[in-house]
Amino acid sequence: QQQVKQSPQSLIVQKGGISIINCAYENTAFDYFPWYQQFPGKGPALLIAIRPDVSEKKEGRFTISFNKSAKQFSLHIMDSQPGDSATYFCAASIIYGGATNKLIFGTGTLLAVQP
Amino acid sequence: GAVVSQHPSRVICKSGTSVKIECRSLDFQATTMFWYRQFPKQSLMLMATSNEGSKATYEQGVEKDKFLINHASLTLSTLTVTSAHPEDSSFYICSARDRGGTDTQYFGPGTRLTVL
Numbered sequence: 364q365q366q367v368k369q370s371p372q373s374l375i376v377q378k379g380g381i382s383i384i385n386c387a388y389e390n391t392a393f394d395y396f397p398w399y400q401q402f403p404g405k406g407p408a409l410l411i412a413i414r415p416d417v418s419e420k421k422e423g424r425f426t427i428s429f430n431k432s433a434k435q436f437s438l439h440i441m442d443s444q445p446g447d448s449a450t451y452f453c454a455a456s457i458i459y460g461g462a463t464n465k466l467i468f469g470t471g472t473l474l475a476v477q478p
Numbered sequence: 479g480a481v482v483s484q485h486p487s488r489v490i491c492k493s494g495t496s497v498k499i500e501c502r503s504l505d506f507q508a509t510t511m512f513w514y515r516q517f518p519k520q521s522l523m524l525m526a527t528s529n530e531g532s533k534a535t536y537e538q539g540v541e542k543d544k545f546l547i548n549h550a551s552l553t554l555s556t557l558t559v560t561s562a563h564p565e566d567s568s569f570y571i572c573s574a575r576d577r578g579g580t581d582t583q584y585f586g587p588g589t590r591l592t593v594l
Contacts, residue, residue: 406588466573471521
């Protein structure tokens with residue numbers, strides 16, 4: 364119930380196309396859903412995040428769609444660029460120990476944007 | 479803002495030695511810091527959560543005597559891998575949660591540990 368399932372494992376998209384990565388969760392106690400981007404040999408960087416009271420959030424070319432009833436959320440990267448090639452992780456946060464938010468990560472999606 | 483640094487970025491050591499990794503929040507105070515381990519092409523595995531001034535909480539299966547965590551101030555946490563062995567070779571990443579109370583975790587750049 365603590366898992367966050369992420370798909371696909373890898374994704375190849377043409378430059379200018381839309382990249383879509385999906386995540387699903389079981390635990391309805393999750394209340395914060397961030398997406399992280401990670402380049403090889405680097406730490407993850409926060410891209411965008413959403414709370415369950417909002418169905419969509421957009422920041423530049425990145426959009427999160429959130430479906431509370433289906434317990435699913437997805438990342439859409441519009442006009443994908445070669446520089447977007449990286450590993451993307453979804454995550455979900457749960458209150459832990461009374462005050463500490465613990466992130467549960469998905470398994471990651473390796474995105475390759477071809478020029 | 480919200481920068482987290484780690485030092486060193488890479489370390490190579492001999493089997494049996496101990497290695498200390500520092501994690502600092504540079505422009506904010508972090509009541510909570512997290513330590514993760516990541517194997518190649520895999521996701522981040524939470525090792526432990528540390529709150530300033532108190533003992534760390536370790537995830538199931540993580541040896542607390544092997545991975546010593548100290549969170550002595552609101553801007554510094556350290557992870558010491560004691561008596562390191564080749565199987566401890568991995569990418570160690572810390573994150574820090576802003577004391578301001580948001581849920582956001584800001585990650586450091588990671589430390590690549592290689593144990594020979």
